[in-house]
Amino acid sequence: MSDKVGTTLLTPQNDYFRDSALALSLLTRLPIKLDESAYARSASAAWAYPMVGLVTGLLACIAAQITLWLSLPLWAAAIAAIGTGIIITGAMHEDGLADCADGFWGGWDPAMRLKIMQDSQIGTYGVLALLMVQGMRFGAVMDVLRWDSWAIALIAIHVASRAVMPMVMTTLPHARDTGLSRSVGKVSAQTAWTAAVIGIAALFFAYGIWGLVLSAIAALAAFLFAKVAQTKIGGQTGDVCGASQQITEVTLLLAILAR
Numbered sequence: 001m002s003d004k005v006g007t008t009l010l011t012p013q014n015d016y017f018r019d020s021a022l023a024l025s026l027l028t029r030l031p032i033k034l035d036e037s038a039y040a041r042s043a044s045a046a047w048a049y050p051m052v053g054l055v056t057g058l059l060a061c062i063a064a065q066i067t068l069w070l071s072l073p074l075w076a077a078a079i080a081a082i083g084t085g086i087i088i089t090g091a092m093h094e095d096g097l098a099d100c101a102d103g104f105w106g107g108w109d110p111a112m113r114l115k116i117m118q119d120s121q122i123g124t125y126g127v128l129a130l131l132m133v134q135g136m137r138f139g140a141v142m143d144v145l146r147w148d149s150w151a152i153a154l155i156a157i158h159v160a161s162r163a164v165m166p167m168v169m170t171t172l173p174h175a176r177d178t179g180l181s182r183s184v185g186k187v188s189a190q191t192a193w194t195a196a197v198i199g200i201a202a203l204f205f206a207y208g209i210w211g212l213v214l215s216a217i218a219a220l221a222a223f224l225f226a227k228v229a230q231t232k233i234g235g236q237t238g239d240v241c242g243a244s245q246q247i248t249e250v251t252l253l254l255a256i257l258a259r
Contacts, residue, residue, distance in 0.1 A: 053163075168225075
């Protein structure tokens with residue numbers, strides 16, 4: 001973590017702000033630099049992953065709103081929203097989706113699949129997964145932008161899609177001895193449930209009772225993907241966590257449009 005790019009040294013005393021800053025440091029490319037000792041709390045701070053979604057969702061919506069103020073079409077605003085999120089996170093979750101697609105379906109056994117997932121080059125499965133998921137994401141966001149309360153809707157999904165990541169981390173064992181997920185450590189059930197409650201609260205705030213149904217849909221999407229990961233590589237990695245966020249986000253976007 002010592003090579004983390006940043007210009008601001010944060011030493012918050014309050015656990016809430018410290019953990020939120022730590023989560024932002026881990027899951028985004030924002031210029032946040034923490035003291036090395038702060039990363040010892042990486043597993044405990046996983047509850048704050050949904051708070052990262054609050055930041056990415058807000059910035060994505062600001063980008064979309066500026067685009068709309070310029071009288072550009074909805075498709076441009078959708079690209080601005082999605083592109084802003086990708087820039088802020090350094091395409092971390094999209095990379096995880098592509099790596100999982102390449103590894104899960106490009107290898108014949110767990111060891112080979114994990115090796116493929118570590119390869120920096122993208123394969124056919126990864127390209128197709130990105131095209132399909134990002135295509136659905138783009139179309140869904142563009143439709144949501146027609147709503148009067150589109151910003152609340154999109155921010156809530158940014159939050160909720162990151163709330164499933166700690167649950168995946170606590171449910172599945174580490175599939176390898178190295179990597180980002182291993183460096184974070186084992187996430188406790190209490191930490192994972194705290195993140196889940198934040199995600200549920202965000203969906204409930206945005207959609208009312210329907211938000212509880214959406215929470216169940218998000219949990220089901222993450223659970224099914226976790227089962228695939230367990231079958232393919234025997235556990236979870238940072239790529240698996242990132243892919244779970246992407247799959248959950250797109251699932252929620254489609255669910256709110258299908259209501």
